[in-house]
Structure formats: structure tokens, C-alpha cells
Amino acid sequence: MSAAETLVATGNRAHSHGPGSPVPLQARSERPTSYDVADFAVPNGREEEWRFTPVKQLKALFDDAAGTETPKIDASGPEGVVFETVAADSLKVGKPQDRSAAVAWNHAGEAFAVRIPVEAELTEAVHVNVASLGARGFSHLIVEAGRHSRAIVIIDHTGAGELSSNVEVVVGDAAELRVVSIQQGDHESIHLGQHDALVGRDAKLHHVVVTLGGKVVRIGTNVRYAGPGGDAELLGVYFAEGGQHHENRLFVDHEATNCKSNVLYKGALAGDKARSVWIGDVLIRAAAEGTNTFELNRNLVLTDGARADSVPNLEIETGEIEGAGHASATGRFDDEQLFYLQARGIPEDAARRLVVSGFFNDIIGKIGVPEVTEHLHDVIEEKLARAAELSASAKAVVGQ
């Protein structure tokens, strides 16, 4: 049985979480965070937060040493946006939750800050490009949206090296901020990232993680609320090809009252040893009355040899909430859909593209940034074309 089949069947019966990895009794809120690298041992892959990750490939980013390069940061945006470098500890909205984040925090040097002034309503997106040049480097970004402001900030991670980054996001009271983080490094690149967002009173955050390239990409996104009435929409799209590991770990910490969170992550996998991991932790603390939260992860496994892990966790400490739910589904490509479309004359490759673009259709609609969704559409088409070539050449080999 292939890994994909195993996974699809897993939901139907009692299952373990893999050998050597008991589910810890520790609650999510008790997991340590620290600015001090020494507080985190070098991961061996058996820890709860590392057990899905290929830690052997990440050794260089666990090393408590200065980077061998400084990633190149280019930023542009409409009038009114302020770009500046500030001390790493000037904000402290984020706090490293693992060793690589702590290493990055201490070795990135100053932070690059993007500030959206109070009440500014930006019509154009702010662009920040973080380019890894091929060596080992660290970056630290701060995005701060003043109260009553509206803005879109697109952070584009590209390049060939090993990058570990921290991103701190503050959404001022009643502001609406859309942050899109794109990971599209070269095939051999590695990117570890931690995003921490603080959502103000009556503020709205749309946080989008789009992972399209890189050998190992692991993004942790943590959301807290600074006051009541905050709303966080957390979206993610990923498409792992052969040999790629795309991992997303979310933690939404509800402590303020009447806040909302809505998590939707969708991924496709194609190719041998294509791997995705999604961990969605939501904690509703005793004080967080009136909370409304839902999280959903869906994976579409397009070929044999790919594997998707999906673990939603919900901890609820009060019953006085609006609603809380989660769902996760991982399925293989549905051959009945393919048959139906082909039976209407649509050729197989076009039918496959139609089904996969249909799978991503709802989430792409929610991203709400045309330049991102158009790019995403193009890259998905390229990836599907590559997957089709692979399966065609595999068939040809079998046929010989």
C-alpha cells in the first residue's frame, strides 16, 4: 500500500501518530518560547514540534552562529508607507517557539520594518522581497499597521540558500491588514519561518501563506488578539512536488472576548516523496467568551508516493463561545471526476487541470490580491504540466 492510500484510509479507523511519537500531555499554551537559543536543544526529530520535519536537512539553521550571508531585502510601496530598520527587540510581539527561530532572532541583526501610518488607506500593495543568495542567512521583518489603516503587504521569499526568518505583524485597532507571504525559493532552498501576529481591537487580519517552491519550507504562524472584536482569516496554499517538504503550523490563541478566527489551508501533492504537513492548534482560553473559530485543511494527493499529514487540535476552556470546529480531509485525485469530464469530450490533461483548479478555487477567491492569485494560477498550471509529463513518462517506461 502506498503512503497516500494509507493516509486516505487512516480516517476510517483508530490510528496512532507514528512509532516513537506519543501524543504529549502538554497543552499548547505550555510549550516554551524564548529569545535565548540555549533554551532549545538541537532537535533530533522525535520532539512533538519536529516529528514530521526532516531535521537532518536543517542542521545549519540550528547552529547558533552568525549567517554566512545577509539576505537581500528590497521594498517598495505607495506613498505614505514608511520603511526603516529598527532594533530586533523593538517590538517583541513575536517570541521564538523553536531553536531555528531563536537562532534567527539573535543573528538577523536589525529588523526591517514596514509601517502603515494611522488611518492610511493604501490602494496599492506594499512589496517586500527577501532574496537568499545561496548561503545561510537570517531575516527579521516587522509589519505594523496603524489604527484604522487599510493595506496589503506582499512578502516574497526567493532565492537559493538556507533562510530562517521571523516576521512580526501588528494590526492596530480597527485596521484591516492583508499580509501575503510567498515562499518560492529554488528547488534546493530551505526556508524556516515564524510569523507572530497581534490583532488589535475590532481589527481584521488576513494572513496568507503561499508555498510554491523549496526543498524544505516550514512556516509557523501564531495569532493573538490585543482586544475584543478581532478577526483573523488565515489562509494557506501549497503544492509540493517530488522531494519537497511543505509544512505549516498554526496556533491561534484566543484570550480576548468576541474574537473570530477562520483557518483554511489547501494543498496539492504530486510526485515521489512529495510531502506536506499541516498542524492547526486553536486554544480558547477561559476568558475568551464569544469566540467563533473554525479551521479546515484539505489535501489533494495527485500521484502515488506522496504523503500528507494533517493534525487539527482544538482546546476549549470555556463553553461560552459562539462556535468552534475543525475539519481535515486528505483525498486522492478522484478518477470518477476525471471520467465524468472526459465523457463530455474534455481531454485528460485538461480535465485534470479543471479538477485541481476547482479544488483551489474557493481559497484563491478568498486571497483577494489579483497579482497573487494570477501568479498562483500560473504556477499551479506549470506544476500540473510537470506532473502530467512525469506520469506520461512513467507510463511509457511501463509500456516498453
Add this chain to the structure above:
Amino acid sequence: MATLEIRDLHVSVDTENGPKEILRGVDLTIAGGQTHAIMGPNGSGKSTLAYSIAGHPKYNITSGTVTLDGEDVLDMAVDERARAGLFLAMQYPVEVPGVSVANFLRTAKTAIDGEAPKLRTWVKDVNKALSDLDMDPTFGQRNVNEGFSGGEKKRHEIVQLELLNPKIAILDETDSGLDIDALKIVSEGVNRFAGQGDKGVLLITHYTRILRYIKPDFVHVFVDGRVAEEGGPELAEELEANGYERFLKAGAK
């Protein structure tokens, strides 16, 4: 005019206990301008015949031939069969999440015709086909078959039949699960298609009810994977009166 010829067709499916033969030598000729009804009890292989002609990968053709105007259908991929002029209205239409009916219909029409339909007339054609089947134009914005009722799915199949306008239509239990109003609407659609004069219809059904609205030229009784008896409309009337008992006894001996 088109002719679909099925000769000595044997089809099996893979089961846990090895291959199981379902069709055991089917002979059938459907010419343009004719409406054929295939009737038979559950499990007699009616749907297998429909899906085998359309090319569903679950069914293994072990021997026999299927040709459309002399061309070998069995050698064609599923989409090639559709482009050659075959259409299967399915008993259980498949949901395709995230793909709108409008997009689906336009993509299918473009594939069948080899060119995109003219935008202005196409929108009009789609809206007319929908309203002919008593479906609201807003169905175009909904995802294919997602959240459709059983009757809506069947009517959507006939919308596709009318828009794609194949040479030969195979309708697999399109009548099952329809109330009488929907049955009439669906039957009118099939009659409009057949009424063009040169189209062939193979109507597969368990019940005689739909034959009050769609008049077959030929009736074939299907038992145990092959045609047990053939006749005109009077055969359907006999089945209406006496059911399949006579054929089941014959098949059991």
C-alpha cells in the same frame, strides 16, 4: 446517419474473487433516427453496457466489438469517444467541486466542437437549455452537480445532451428518482433531441413509466448480461403488465 454497432460484447469487472463476467455476448445496432429501450431487472448488466460503451476504466472488455460508423470505439480514450459523437447521461452524475456549470459546459462544448462557441449565441443557448429543463439560469454559477437534488442532476444531464448534441445518446436510468413533473420535463428534452431525425437514442430503464413519454422503436429485454428478447413497443406493454418474472425464470434454469 450514424450507426452504433455492438457485436458479441463480453465485459468483466475485477472483484475480490477474481474477474466476474457481467456482459455475456451483447448484440445491438442503434441507427440514427431510432430510439431503443433496454429494459431489465436489477443486476442484469444494463448500466455495465452503458459505462462500457463510454469507456469507464472499471470495465474490462474481454471480447467483442463496438463501432460508431465503422470506427473502433473500444480503441478510443473516453474523451475521444465523446468527441466522436457518443454521449452518456449518467445514473449518478459526479460532483466536481469548484468548477462552475458555465465553465464546465463551455469547456465541454469547446472540446467537442474543436473551437470555442461564439460568446453571444452561446450564453443564449445555455440559458435556453437550462430554462427548457426548468432550471434557473443561476445554475450556471453553481459548481457542477454540487448540492444538486437528484432531479436537478438528471435535468443537468439532459441540458448537456441538448447543448453538446451528440450523434448517439445513451441514457442510463435517467428516469430513476424523478417525480412525474421532472420525468415529463426530462422526456421532452430527450424527445427534442431525438426529434432532430438523425439521432440515435439508447434508453436504459428499469421501469416502463418513462416509455409513456418517450416512444421507443425497439425494446430489448436484458437478462443476465445479454439480450433475452427483442420486440417493438408492445414488449414494453407486456412488461408493464407482467413484470420480468417470465425472463427471470428462463434465466434461472
